[in-house]
Amino acid sequence: MxxxxxxxxxxxxxxxxxxxxxxxxxxxxxxxxxxxxxxxxxxxxxxxxxxxxxxxxxxxxxxxxxxxxxxxxxxxxxxxxxxxxxxxxxxxxxxxxxxxxxxxxxxxxxxxxxxxxxxxxxxxxxxxxxxxxxxxxxxxxxxxxxxxxxxxxxxxxxxxxxxxxxxxxxxxxxxxxxxxxxxxxxxxxxxxxDSHKPLKDVVKDLIDSIETTLIKGGSVLIPSFAVGRAQEVLFILEQHMTSGALSPVPIFVDGMILKANKIYRQNLDFAKPEVRRRVLHSGQDPFQSRHFHVPKTRSRADVLNEQAIIVSTSGMLTGGPAHIYLKALAKDRNSLLAFVGYQSEGTPGRRIIDGEREVELDGEKVKINLEVKKFDLSxxxxxxxxxxxxxxxxxxxxxxxxxxxxxxxxxxxxxxxxxxxxxxxxxxxxxxx
Ligand SMILES: [Zn+2]
Structure with a gap:
C-alpha cells in the first residue's frame, strides 16, 4: 500500500x-x-x-x-x-x-x-x-x-x-x-x-480562578473554538453556577457557539449516555440554561456594561467577537483572560500565552493588563x-x-x-x- x-x-x-x-x-x-x-x-x-x-x-x-x-x-x-x-x-x-x-x-x-x-x-x-x-x-x-x-x-x-x-x-x-x-x-x-493534569483538577482551578475574579469585581473572557471546547466549557460553567459554586452573573455566549450547541443537541446519540439521559429525561437541558445569554447589540455594550463571564469565538484570538471583548477588558487588572485551548504559533493567543503584553488586534495595538491564565481542557x-x-x-x-x-x-x-x-x-x- x-x-x-x-x-x-x-x-x-x-x-x-x-x-x-x-x-x-x-x-x-x-x-x-x-x-x-x-x-x-x-x-x-x-x-x-x-x-x-x-x-x-x-x-x-x-x-x-x-x-x-x-x-x-x-x-x-x-x-x-x-x-x-x-x-x-x-x-x-x-x-x-x-x-x-x-x-x-x-x-x-x-x-x-x-x-x-x-x-x-x-x-x-x-x-x-x-x-x-x-x-x-x-x-x-x-x-x-x-x-x-x-x-x-x-x-x-x-x-x-x-x-x-x-x-x-x-x-x-x-x-x-x-x-x-x-x-x-x-x-x-x-x-x-506535555502532560495533562486530571480533568477534575483543571476544572477546579478554572472555577476557583473565575470565582476569584468575580469577587474582585472583574469579568472573565474565555476565547473558545465554536465546536467542542465551547460546549465542554459551557457545561462546566452551567453545572457550577447551578450548584452555587460560581456567583450568579450572566454567562454570555457569542459567535458561532450557539449554532454549534444546537447541532450538539440534535446529535446526542454521539455523546456520553449520562449526558443524553440528562437532556432527554430530566427536563434540565444544559444547552438551554437560564444562565446563558446572547448579546443584544452589535457593539456588545450590553455585555460590557455588567460583570459577566463571556465565552466567545475565536479560540486563538485571530478574529471574531472575542476581539471586541478583549479590547474592552484588556486594561482592567481585575478581569481575567482564560485560555482553554491550543494556541497555534503566530496567533495573538499564542503571543499572549508566551508572555507578550502588547498585541495587535484589528490593526490596533492593545496593552494586555488583565490577568492571563491557561487551563488545560485539551x-x-x-x-x-x-x-x-x-x-x-x-x-x-x-x-x-x-x-x-x-x-x-x-x-x-x-x-x-x-x-x-x-x-x-x-x-x-x-x-x-
Ligand atoms: Zn480537531
Whole structure:
C-alpha cells in the first residue's frame, strides 16, 4: 500500500493523506492551515489529478484543518465527484464551519459548500463501508462525532485524526485496542513535557480562578473554538453556577457557539449516555440554561456594561467577537483572560500565552493588563496518552507521526522506540507491506 502525505506532516494544520492499494483508494481528510497567509501554505499539496483519482474520502471530524479544502476541491471546475463519508454530527458541523469559513475567507462560494454536502454520506461508528478499500469509524473522543478511521484489508491502517483518551464532560474517551499494522497518529501534545493534569483538577482551578475574579469585581473572557471546547466549557460553567459554586452573573455566549450547541443537541446519540439521559429525561437541558445569554447589540455594550463571564469565538484570538471583548477588558487588572485551548504559533493567543503584553488586534495595538491564565481542557491525548494509544493497538509494526510541531514529533518518536517510527514531510509518499 502507498501512503501519500499531502499536508499536515511536520506541521499542525491541513491534514490530507492518500492511501492506495492496487485499484483501491481512500483519501483521509482534506484540511487547510487556517492561519496561513499564502495559498501554498494554506492548502494541502495535492495536484487536482491526484485528488480526482481517489475513489472515496473519509473525514475524521469537522475542524477546518481536516475539512477546509473540500469546497475548493469540489468546485465545479475541478470535477471531483468521490463520495465523502463522515458521521452525522461531522456532516452537520461541516456545514456550519464551512459556511463561516466562506464568509471570512471568500476562497470559495456557498454553492461549492452545497456541492460538498451533496456528496456526503453519513456513517455510524463501527459500520464498515467503502468501495474496494473498506474502512470504519470508531469514536476518537475529540469532538462530537469525531472518528478514528480504521482501514481493513491486507494492510490494516489506523488513522487517528485528532484523538483524546481522557473522558470529558460530553464524550467517551477514544476507542482503544483496535488491530492495525500501521498507525498514522496526531502529535499535537506529543512533546515529552506535555502532560495533562486530571480533568477534575483543571476544572477546579478554572472555577476557583473565575470565582476569584468575580469577587474582585472583574469579568472573565474565555476565547473558545465554536465546536467542542465551547460546549465542554459551557457545561462546566452551567453545572457550577447551578450548584452555587460560581456567583450568579450572566454567562454570555457569542459567535458561532450557539449554532454549534444546537447541532450538539440534535446529535446526542454521539455523546456520553449520562449526558443524553440528562437532556432527554430530566427536563434540565444544559444547552438551554437560564444562565446563558446572547448579546443584544452589535457593539456588545450590553455585555460590557455588567460583570459577566463571556465565552466567545475565536479560540486563538485571530478574529471574531472575542476581539471586541478583549479590547474592552484588556486594561482592567481585575478581569481575567482564560485560555482553554491550543494556541497555534503566530496567533495573538499564542503571543499572549508566551508572555507578550502588547498585541495587535484589528490593526490596533492593545496593552494586555488583565490577568492571563491557561487551563488545560485539551481535547487531545498528551504524550503518555499517545504512547498508550500506540501500545494498545494490536499487531502494530509502524507509526507515522503527523500533526505536530517538529520538536514534539521527535520527542514522541523517541518514546515509541520499539516500533518503526517515521516523521514524514508534506509531499512524501511511503510504501508499506
Ligand atoms: Zn480537531
Amino acid at each position: 502507498e501512503i501519500a502525505f499531502y499536508g499536515g506532516a511536520g506541521e499542525v494544520g491541513r491534514n490530507c493523506i492518500g492511501l492506495r492499494d492496487g485499484r483501491a483508494s481512500l483519501l483521509l481528510d482534506c484540511g487547510v492551515n487556517v492561519g496561513a497567509e499564502t495559498p501554498a501554505a494554506r492548502n494541502p499539496e495535492i495536484p487536482d489529478a491526484d485528488a480526482r483519482s481517489y475513489a472515496q474520502i473519509a473525514i475524521s471530524h469537522a475542524h477546518l484543518d481536516h475539512i477546509g479544502y473540500l469546497p475548493t476541491l469540489y468546485s465545479r471546475a475541478k470535477h471531483c465527484r468521490a463520495p465523502i463519508y463522515a458521521t452525522k454530527p461531522t456532516m452537520d458541523l461541516m456545514s456550519l464551519l464551512l459556511a463561516d469559513y466562506q464568509r471570512l475567507s471568500n476562497l470559495f462560494t456557498p454553492d461549492d459548500i452545497k456541492r460538498v454536502l451533496g456528496f456526503c454520506r453519513p456513517l455510524h461508528f463501527n459500520q464498515i463501508q467503502g468501495q474496494d478499500m473498506k474502512f470504519s469509524f470508531h469514536n476518537s473522543g475529540h469532538i462530537l462525532g469525531s472518528g478514528l478511521v480504521l482501514v481493513h484489508g491486507r494492510q490494516r491502517v489506523l488513522y487517528t485524526g485528532d484523538v483524546n483518551n481522557r473522558v470529558s464532560r460530553l464524550l467517551e474517551p477514544c476507542h482503544q485496542g483496535l488491530r492495525a499494522e500501521t498507525l498514522i497518529m496526531e502529535s499535537t501534545y506529543g512533546g515529552a513535557k 481535547a487531545h491525548c498528551d504524550h503518555s496518552g499517545l504512547v498508550q494509544l500506540a501500545r494498545t493497538t494490536k499487531g502494530l509494526k509502524r507509526v507515522f507521526l503527523i500533526h505536530g510541531e517538529k520538536p514534539k514529533l521527535a520527542e514522541l518518536r523517541d518514546a515509541l522506540g520499539k516500533y518503526d517510527v517515521r516523521i514524514p514531510k508534506t509531499g512524501e509518499t511511503f510504501t508499506v507491506r
